[in-house]
Amino acid sequence: MKLTKKALSLILASMIIVSSVVAASFTASAADGTLPAKYYSTNGGGKVGIKKTVTIDGSADDWSEDMIIAQGAAWDVANHFKGGHENCVLDTYALFACWDDDNLYIGWQMTNTTDTWAREGDGPLSDGGRVLNVPLILALSVDPTSVKMSNKNSSGGSIWGQKMGISFDTHVDRLFYMSGKAGEGEPSMFKAVDDSGNTDYTTGCVGFKTGGIEYKMAETNICSSIYGLNYSEDPKDVYDENADWVDYKTFKGQSGAHNTKYDSFYEMKIPFETLGIDASYLTKNGIGAMLLATRGESALDCIPFDPSAMLDNALGSYGSDASTSHEKDDEDVITVPLANIGKIRDGSAPTPTPTTAPATEPEPTTTQAPEPATDAPTTAPAPTQEMTYGDVNGDGVVSIKDATAIQKHAAMLEQLPEEYREAADVNADDNINVKDASAIQKHIAGLDGAGNTGTKFTLFA
Numbered sequence: 001m002k003l004t005k006k007a008l009s010l011i012l013a014s015m016i017i018v019s020s021v022v023a024a025s026f027t028a029s030a031a032d033g034t035l036p037a038k039y040y041s042t043n044g045g046g047k048v049g050i051k052k053t054v055t056i057d058g059s060a061d062d063w064s065e066d067m068i069i070a071q072g073a074a075w076d077v078a079n080h081f082k083g084g085h086e087n088c089v090l091d092t093y094a095l096f097a098c099w100d101d102d103n104l105y106i107g108w109q110m111t112n113t114t115d116t117w118a119r120e121g122d123g124p125l126s127d128g129g130r131v132l133n134v135p136l137i138l139a140l141s142v143d144p145t146s147v148k149m150s151n152k153n154s155s156g157g158s159i160w161g162q163k164m165g166i167s168f169d170t171h172v173d174r175l176f177y178m179s180g181k182a183g184e185g186e187p188s189m190f191k192a193v194d195d196s197g198n199t200d201y202t203t204g205c206v207g208f209k210t211g212g213i214e215y216k217m218a219e220t221n222i223c224s225s226i227y228g229l230n231y232s233e234d235p236k237d238v239y240d241e242n243a244d245w246v247d248y249k250t251f252k253g254q255s256g257a258h259n260t261k262y263d264s265f266y267e268m269k270i271p272f273e274t275l276g277i278d279a280s281y282l283t284k285n286g287i288g289a290m291l292l293a294t295r296g297e298s299a300l301d302c303i304p305f306d307p308s309a310m311l312d313n314a315l316g317s318y319g320s321d322a323s324t325s326h327e328k329d330d331e332d333v334i335t336v337p338l339a340n341i342g343k344i345r346d347g348s349a350p351t352p353t354p355t356t357a358p359a360t361e362p363e364p365t366t367t368q369a370p371e372p373a374t375d376a377p378t379t380a381p382a383p384t385q386e387m388t389y390g391d392v393n394g395d396g397v398v399s400i401k402d403a404t405a406i407q408k409h410a411a412m413l414e415q416l417p418e419e420y421r422e423a424a425d426v427n428a429d430d431n432i433n434v435k436d437a438s439a440i441q442k443h444i445a446g447l448d449g450a451g452n453t454g455t456k457f458t459l460f461a
Ligand SMILES: [Ca+2]
Pocket: 054, 055, 056, 057, 058, 059, 060, 061, 062, 267
């Protein structure tokens, strides 16, 4: 086709109009609290997962991007805005689903892009940048007419015997509690046992082993791009198309390019029989899914992303460590729709999902004592303990006494009690030796090279 000058100018004029309309809608999206569709979507393109059998073997080779049912972004978590020095980055990026005749398979990609600015051995890269032994929760909505779960047990406590500040406005009727370190603890599926949606550790609980549920983690990232925030001081930037978004697949920060060995892909198999449905129920009705990453007391990120729950207290202070975020111990209320698997469910909102912008002013922190674990279930891991790297005698301070205790342990003179051994490995090389004692001495002297010394973490017994 030959374009006349007039036709060309009309095309150019309409392109200018289109681009100004697009620019206007982007500006509006930052103001009205809508996540930019380029980075965040739920069932984007109508994708609801595919029919395929995958093997739960700790290799992500059998997963692909056509299975993505929810897309999030990287480095959009509370640590970015408060507590970037801290270990255990919990950053969900994408949720995947597929199924065959017998099983539902869920995958989730987590990212740890802090290697673009942190150095090896710094807090966020400790333990190889891995997700620590913290609770991950897969929430499903299998039958929307069933009672909504409260995320509490029938005696009013939290499911894993301590505070867990997560509740759901969105309907959920199955909660899978598992450790970020696959193989640790006794992961279980919970369902409601009373009209209030509470669960218990007998009829409401199915251990993964009993239910044929399996999950494993691969140290990789299978996504072709890794969009995320780079420089940001304001959690509201997640709503802003024009914020400093980069593709961590190609971006180079002060410490270089991102190595996807720091990212974690989880794959999980749930037999339909354990869910009480079959494959035809899935494709006829659809089910809902969300993955939440927690530190035991509250969530830090979820996919589909819910910024009004995950970032509303990002700038506030954690009760036990004011240098890290109140998102670690606040109450998160999930309001966004779950991602659909098998079919877009009736009444579920299409993407992108409107959300409420997080408050700029942090709410005052109220320190809440953990609930006593009087009803600690046999199927749940033992209660957790707040620990500090470098405090290996439990006197609440990091001092030369701790360095000496580590030297004695290393010299086989006096062994450290089991529960302090993680706290003693301050440089996170899985050894307790003179390097840790020396890092503690550096911490006391205010020198570099102190590893994680002084950083708090949660120990799961
Ligand atoms: Ca696999």
